[in-house]
Amino acid sequence: xxxxxxxxxxxxxxxxxxxxxxxxxxxxxxxxxxxxxxxxxxxxxxxxxxxxxxxxxxxxxxxxxxxxxxxxxxxxxxxxxxxxxxxxxxxxxxxxxxxxxxxxxxxxxxx
Amino acid sequence: xxxxxxxxxxxxxxxxxxxxxxxxxxxxxxxxxxxxxxxxxxxxxxxxxxxxxxxxxxxxxxxxxxxxxxxxxxxxxxxxxxxxxxxxxxxxxxxxxxxxxxxxxxxxxxxxxxxxx
Numbered sequence: 001x002x003x004x005x006x007x008x009x010x011x012x013x014x015x016x017x018x019x020x021x022x023x024x025x026x027x028x029x030x031x032x033x034x035x036x037x038x039x040x041x042x043x044x045x046x047x048x049x050x051x052x053x054x055x056x057x058x059x060x061x062x063x064x065x066x067x068x069x070x071x072x073x074x075x076x077x078x079x080x081x082x083x084x085x086x087x088x089x090x091x092x093x094x095x096x097x098x099x100x101x102x103x104x105x106x107x108x109x110x111x
Numbered sequence: 112x113x114x115x116x117x118x119x120x121x122x123x124x125x126x127x128x129x130x131x132x133x134x135x136x137x138x139x140x141x142x143x144x145x146x147x148x149x150x151x152x153x154x155x156x157x158x159x160x161x162x163x164x165x166x167x168x169x170x171x172x173x174x175x176x177x178x179x180x181x182x183x184x185x186x187x188x189x190x191x192x193x194x195x196x197x198x199x200x201x202x203x204x205x206x207x208x209x210x211x212x213x214x215x216x217x218x219x220x221x222x223x224x225x226x227x228x
Contacts, residue, residue, distance in 0.1 A: 001171065032215040043204060043219040044155065051215065089154060093215060097143060097208055101154045 002027040006102025019077045023090035030092040080109045117220035131191045132223045134205030140185035141207035149202040161188040195227040
């Protein structure tokens with residue numbers, strides 16, 4: 001079945017450094033790739049997304065890259081701040097509209 | 112903007128009882144909604160797709176007789192956990208696709224924390 005692999009599971013960086021989280025997906029029909037930030041006990045919050053016809057998208061300190069050939073996509077956060085600390089999930093959506101989530105990455109930004 | 116709500120936000124029930132969770136799209140219609148389950152420190156796992164006017168589609172390994180889904184109207188889907196057991200304790204989240212054509216984003220409800228004692 002459809003599968004999304006996410007790495008690393010935990011990531012600790014110093015404030016101001018960059019953080020990169022990587023995901024791979026198995027379903028070649030996937031065409032939408034959102035990234036979510038989730039705080040404890042809360043709903044996932046969309047932080048950035050990318051469609052399959054685009055290779056890169058940037059929004060201030062956050063960027064996402066997509067390599068459809070390799071079925072890889074990555075989240076890049078620059079100039080990290082302590083408030084960036086949270087759990088981040090990637091996801092892939094195919095034609096059915098179902099979102100398949102990666103396992104999650106706990107990001108800790110140390111002041 | 113469009114919002115999805117869930118009720119209740121948390122519930123405690125005794126083992127063997129049933130619990131109903133509601134998911135509502137507040138200012139848009141949703142012919143499809145999705146139900147996820149999230150155990151502590153784990154990812155969101157898709158349980159089923161709720162379809163207005165037809166039966167829900169369950170993911171592999173999800174018991175349809177235990178997790179009853181009813182898409183009662185274009186703004187309401189319900190998930191009933193029947194004969195709940197402690198292992199059903201989890202965070203249940205619903206989502207609905209953004210209604211604007213050509214968009215892919217999904218709106219998530221705030222989640223329901225279920226604790227079965």
